[in-house]
Structures are given as structure tokens and as C-alpha cells.
Amino acid sequence: MASTIRVRATATGDTTEVQALIQHPMDSGYVKDAQGQIIPPHFIQQLTFECNGKAVFVANWGTAVSKDPYVKFSFKGGNKGDDLKISWVDNKGASDSTTAKIS
């Protein structure tokens, strides 16, 4: 089963730029389905990026983030070939993670 996380990390000099696309419904809990029933909230609560075991980006999300969120950020201290681990946990306790190499 394919990972829900797509990631690309490129290092230029001492700055690493990270882009990630995460597949998740990010239901806010305010939307009704075709039958008029509320679709219960289902969203990523915590998203963590770790480089060589050290957290470089941690996000605490709520219902305002839209479906299939896209994240882009840069950090210092990463090198080509380093491991970048991305993991998320949602409000239902589900999680996923993946590791990519900085190129």
C-alpha cells in the first residue's frame, strides 16, 4: 500500500528545501454529506519532520488545513544523503511515516 506521504528534499549549500504532499481527507467536521449527516472531523494533528533524528519542523494542525495538504519549508543543518523522516498522527490515532534521503 503506497505511502500517503510524497516528499522531495534538496540541499543547496547549507540550506535544505523540503516539499511534501500528504494524502489525507482533513475533514473539518463542519461539512455534511449527501444525506445531510455531518462528516466527522478527521484531520492530522501532528506532523513532524526529523533530520538525522532531530526534529526540524513540527506542526500542530487543526481543522483549518485543507485536504491533501502541501508543505514547503527550508532548514539549515542538513546534508546530501542525510535521512529525512516525516511522520503524522491524526485525531483518530492513525499515523503514517516515511523516510527520504536529502538529494
Place this chain on the structure above:
Amino acid sequence: MNVRSAIHLVCLRPFFLGLALAFAVVQPAAAADTIDPAADAKAFQKYFTDKFPKVKLEDFVNGPYSMNEDMHRQWEEKEEFPPYEFSLDMGKEMFAKPFKNGKSYADCFANGGIGVRQNYPYFDEKEGKVVTLELALNRCREANGEPPFSYVKDEMAALTAYMAFTSRGKPFDIKIPNDPRALEAFETGKQYFYTRRGQLNFSCASCHVRNPGERIRAEILAPALGILNAMPIYRSEWGGMGTISRRLTTCNVQTRGVPLDPQSDEYRDLEYYLSYVSNGLPISGPGARP
């Protein structure tokens, strides 16, 4: 001119036209001027290239992103990591998966369905009607004992996204055979495009010919030239991939007109017209839009 004053101005015209007709001798419909799709396409492309001299012909397929510097920059970033990746992957998987009877989509299309999107819609001379890609896909399903997909939901969007992707860069190559029915279909599609409908009295042309690059509420309007080349599109507004059928029906609703059924004759003819007049422009689908 802005859209609102355009509506008011043209609202008056049909009223006076109505009055004029009431008093004048009603002329019978002029004997059909020769339908000349090639001339129409030439005029169509010239209109837009004249209007936007700085935009390269092939860039019109990027819709609003070709109309606005800031948006173009955003689009380039989006293309680095497109939001439609998940739908595209799903489409690829779906396309490869055989039907219960062992056959697959590849059996229904030339070249196994790879790199053929630019030939759709085509005029089926046996049936005497226009066949679009979405229609062909569902016919393929039904011919192989599978239930058809909704024309406005995710599955059809994913399938057409994959097929468009395999044709990226190939120029639209719509053919109009020398058959009066095909010419009629082209003309009907053209007429639909320019006809005002819905309480808001817009035609497709009101926005996409008269006001490309301008805003309607918060959106920048795409030019009609190349508008189907990027379909299907992942719309941020929809939070997902949407088909041509979905866009046509929702456009109707937005002008407060009741939409026709997806793949109605009028929509098929409209797609035929709009694709033909964009012949030569590259397929850029699937696209991403606000």
C-alpha cells in the same frame, strides 16, 4: 468592460430585438452560410493572440496562469509538486486493472489508450454523433460488463487524468470529416458556446471571450483558447480532480441555469467545437487550478 455592465447592456438588446421582430416581417432563417470550421478556428486563435500579444500560443493552455504574472509564478511552483499526483496515480492503477472478464481499457482504444487523448472528441460517422473521451471510457466499461462511472466524480476524473497525462505535449488534433452531420455538430457546439443562458444571462463567451484575465469574484478568468487542453483539472476549490462534464455542469449552475445531463448532445458538441478551435495547442492535462 466589467462583466456587470456587460450584462445590463446586453440585457437590453434582446428586449429591443424582440420588439423589432414583433413589428418587422419575420425573415426565414438565412440559408445556412457555409459552415467553415477552419476559418472559425483561425479567427478564434487570432482573437486571443491579438488580445494577449505577450502570451505564446502554447501557453494559453495554462488558463488563468497565462494571464497573470503572480499566478504564473505560483503555477510553476505547483508543477514542481502537483496536487493532482494522487488522482493521477489512482488513474494509472485503474487503467491497468483488467475488467472482470479479463479485458481492459487498452482493448477499447487505439495504441492501448496511451497517447491518444488529443484525438478526442471525434465524430463517429456510424452513430452520427460526437464521441468524447469520457463517453468512450464508459462505453468501454459497459461493453465489458462493468457499470459506468458517474461523469462528474473521482473515478472518471482519475482515468481521464491518466490518459491526458500520457498525451502531454501532443497538440490537439480534432478532425471534422466532410460530413454534414459533423459540420452540424460543430456549429451546434459553437452556438451553445455563444448562447446566453441562466438567470445571470451569461454565455460561455461572456467570461472566456469577453473577459479572460479579468476577475469574476476572486477568480481570474481563463481564455477560451486552450481551455480544454488542461482537463481534467485538480481544482483547489473542489479539493480534488474534476472532469470536463463536471466543469460544464457547474458552470451552468453558476449562471443559474439548470445543467443538462452530462454527455448530453449539446455538451458533446460544445466539447467538439472548443477542442477543434484549439487544434495545434498542446495537451497540458491534468491541470491544477485555484
Place this chain on the structure above:
Amino acid sequence: MSMIRSKAPISMLALIAALLGAGASPALAAASEDDFKAAYAAAVDANKQAGQLRDQWTVTATALASAKKAADAGDFDKAVADAKEAEALAKASVFQATSEKSAWKAMEIH
């Protein structure tokens, strides 16, 4: 409060059609169920015509639904008013479809 207020831009056609279509009714007499049935039937008929011309408006459907709802609740004054608005909208849509058969050419790129 009517939910079918046409929002700006108000179609000139709808306005004219509404003025032409609205029958003169005595201000004092309350509408009856028969009045509603007649008004509703006229509206549905006009909307059917628009359907044949492939140009029905969403607001017509809304007005018809509103009229029916009011009638079901026994408020025939509102029901008749809504039905008449629906008829006016439907007639305007028929006018639009008919005049557009030739008017569309004005938009065409040449």
C-alpha cells in the same frame, strides 16, 4: 420572507416578464387553494417550455419549490405569490432561449 429575491444584477428580462406576467389581483381578497393550483400549473407549464428549449433556470425551480412548500403549509397568499414569480422567471427563460437563437451571433468571434 421570500427566498427567491433575485439578486443583482436583476435581469431586465425577468423584470419585464414579471411586470407583464403578474395578473392584477384585488388587494383585499385572500388567495385560495384553487388560485394556487392555477398559478402553479401555469408556472410549471412555462418551465416545461423552457425545458424543451434546454434553458431552465435554477431560480425557477427554487420558486416552484417555495410555492409548493407554502401551499402545503396552507399559506396560499405566499404560495400564489411564489408561483407567480416562478411563472415570471420561467417566461423570462423562455424569452431568453428564443431570442438567443439569433442573438447569439452578436457574441461570435469573427
